[in-house]
Amino acid sequence: MVLVLGSFLVLPILMALWVSLLHWDGQSNPFSGQADFVGLDNYRTLFTQDGLDRTLFATALRNNAYYVLLTVPLQTGLALVLAIVVNQRMLRGRGALRTIFFFPSVTSSIAVATVFLFLFQGSGAVNALLSWIGVKGPNWFADPRGVLSLVLGGLGLVDPEHPTGLLAEHSTMGLSWFEWLSGPSVAMCTIILLAVWTTSGTFMLIFLAALQDIPRELEETAALEGVNRRQLLRYVTLPALRPVLFLVLTLGLISTWQVFDQVYVMGQGAPGNTTLTPAFLSYSAGFDNADFGQGSAIAFVLLALILVLTGFQRWALRERGARTGRKR
Known part of the structure; x- marks a missing residue:
């Protein structure tokens, strides 16, 4: 097992780490001395050197951050609600509902992305449904405007087309503060909807297995104490699901920071690089x-970011026992 893991997991990671220190075009052997050793220049280009590479990397980080902030809570909350629904013992057709909710998760992501392209095009079914209630839908995959900036613009707080003031005057990594805070684009929101719809079924099964492991005695005792459904969920169910919740959030965090296939099919960064992600940028660079x-280098920065966020998430969801005072 050690040899297998070393050959197919650890060794390729070390080889890729070495390549990140080179200027290599893939046409020669990177271990023969034919590639130029540049040290940390690839990393400096991403963080400290002004230019297109840093701007694109910052744009990809911004897009992916909004993708994570919206997708992980939505898919986790939806999965938990679905698991609670299908776990009801008096519910009829529970097996059929589980199959229906889980079906999008086993469907090819490429096929689902292609279907979403047809549904959300300018003359697609989504805009047709919106027109029935008097709403003119946008051209979803060609709209680079940030959703938050559109909301603030609609309230008259900012001018999305010509931002001024502090947000426009200051920048970080080549992007103005307004660009950082403008929110996910309309095109990115469609990818978020796709991700939530296709992943909630898998996490539903994980929550469902955990719910069925909760002893019925806890629920019966809580019922005898006069606990209502909301209190039962807060004080009995959620504490019992803490380890599983950490697992689901961790899996969601890792998968959302590594999103690639939906981006590749549904825009490859377009429109205006508002659907660009670090994983796709790494692929495109190579x-x-x-x-x-x-x-x-982009891949290892992404790896470090995932490890840091996972560690923070582990700390935030840790068990907090009661502090014991010193005996006198």
């Missing part, structure tokens, strides 16, 4: 621009 060193 296979489109023949700069595998920078592509590997």
